[in-house]
Amino acid sequence: MKRKTEKIIALLTALCCMACTTACGREIPNSNNNSEFVVTGGDADKSVIDEDGETIMLVPRTTAAAEYTDTPDLGTTATGKNASLVTRSKEELDRINSNKKPTVTAKPSGGASGVLRTTVVKVTGTGVGGGTGTGTGTYVGTQAVTTTATTPSVPTIQLSYTSAEIWVGTTKDYAIVTGNYIEEWTTSDANIATVDQFGNITGVSEGKCKIRVTDKNTKEYGEIDVNVVKPKGIQEVDGVTYADGILIANKTYALPKTYNPGGLTNDTYNAFQSLVQAAANSGISLWNASGFRSYESQEQIYNNYVYTHGQATADTFSARPGHSEHQTGMAIDVNNPSDSFNGTPEAIWLKEHCVEYGFIIRYPEGKQEITGYKYEPWHIRYVGVEMAKKIRDEGIARGDVNITLEEYFGINSVYQQ
Ligand SMILES: [Zn+2]
The missing domain is CATH 2.60.40.1080 (Immunoglobulin-like)
Structure with a gap:
């Protein structure tokens, strides 16, 4: 038996050289393949007589393996009338199938879970010899399932x-x-x-x-x-906002472009003269460094600051046009409008006595979140003696000596855009 097999291999090798030159196109596999095979078709239908006089029917092998046209799967074998059987080891099939098996990944969404499903896959193959093969297999993947969450009909938050x-x-x-x-x-x-x-x-x-x-x-x-x-006690007259009769100009409430008293109001000017005189009597020298500013001049100042510092920073110390208290004619920057004024004898005297002359420190320490401005010990605002004292007393009652105009009236100071 062993001898006969060797003979067949020798003959097949010879036949291979012949067959490759024939027109049939049928390939003869090389002898390394140990699979079984049968020959179909005329050219291969030959017999050979060996040297012992035995007739050996040639049973050449073909490579008519199915060419998968779809996802193959385990156990798929091409069969068909003219296709030769190709026997593959399980390991080989596993390898082929694992290479071709689709990768299905899905993430659950909308709160739904993915569902495992088994899908039957039909496989069709075509043999080289013209045969066709079919097979079935299965694969298991995760399939995304989308569900639409329903809107609860009652508030639950x-x-x-x-x-x-x-x-x-x-x-x-x-x-x-x-x-x-x-x-x-x-x-x-x-x-x-x-x-x-x-x-x-x-x-x-x-x-x-x-x-x-x-x-x-x-x-x-x-x-x-x-x-x-509308805020209690808040009135708007010709685009100007008043709280209990006190004109308000801050980041929330702007003055119209046309609002122009032309300088400090008479009351403000006279009150400041009294303040300066009283300070002088105590050996303190105060003066008006900056009083009234028109809408247009504030526009120039603000735009310059925006240019040099950027708008976000400029907004912390300079008012946008229409939002400056200096446009009211009732605000004064005393002596030195800079941080170095803080803690000077002049600043200390001003803070202690301004109320007696109808002024308030408009942007007190630690109230930037409320007034919209950092501490400005030099900026005073005239509200009249009566109101200045009311605000001071309210601050004492609340245990907050730095009470702001905003807190007193219950309004805020935030740019609306
Ligand atoms: Zn000022």
């Missing part, structure tokens, strides 16, 4: 308050959300109140609206009923 009264032009601290949410804040009417991404609500005009916080993932929400009203 708990807020620190569910209703709020806000004055026009003021901002209320954000409502604290209890729980871990990816917050998205929206307003039902931006003409009444707006809200930023942190939940800070700003009153725009009188009216009512709803502010809603929604969790981006679950769509749970919470709501605040907002009522926007």
Whole structure:
């Protein structure tokens, strides 16, 4: 038997050289392949008589392996009328299939979990000899399943308050959300109140609206009923805002371009003269370094600062045109409008006595978040003796000697854009 096999291999090798030159195109595999094979077709249908006189039917092997046209799978074998069987080891099939098996990856989204599914894959192959083969296999992958989350019909997010009264032009601290949410804040009417991404609500005009916080993932929400009203005692006359009759000019409330008293008001000028005289009597020398400034001159000053420092920095120490108190004719920068004035005998005297002459230190220490300006010990504002004393007494009552005009009237000072 062994001898016969050797003979066949020798003959096949010879036949191979012949067969390759024939027109049939059929390939004879090399002898390293130990697979079984059969010959189909005319040219190969030959017999050979060996030297012992035995007739050996040639059974050449072909390479009619299926060419996979789809994803093959384990156990797939090409079969067909004219295709020769190709026997592959399980390891080889595993290797082929693992190379061709589709990789399916999916992440669950919308809160849904991926579902394992088994899919039957049909495989079709075509043999070199013209035969076709089919087979089936399976693969297991993870398939993405998208579900649409339903919007809850009742608010489920708990807020620190569910209703709020806000004055026009003021901002209320954000409502604290209890729980871990990816917050998205929206307003039902931006003409009444707006809200930023942190939940800070700003009153725009009188009216009512709803502010809603929604969790981006679950769509749970919470709501605040907002009522926007005019501040008590706040009046607007010809574009100028007054609080209890005191003219207000800050980052929230601007003066019209046309508001121009032409200099310090008479009351302010006279009060300052008295102040300077009283200081002189105590050996303190005070003078007006900068008083009235028109809208146009403030515009120049501010634009210069923006040019040299950038707008963000300029906004911390210089007012935008229309927002400067110097345009009121009731504000004065005393002596030396710079940080070096702080702590001087003049600054200390001014802080102690200005109220007696109807002035307040307009931008006190530690109140930058409220006034919108850093501490300016040199900038005084005339409000009249009566109001200056009211504000001072209110500060004492609240235990805050640095009380601001904004805190006294309950207004804020924030640029609206
Ligand atoms: Zn000033």
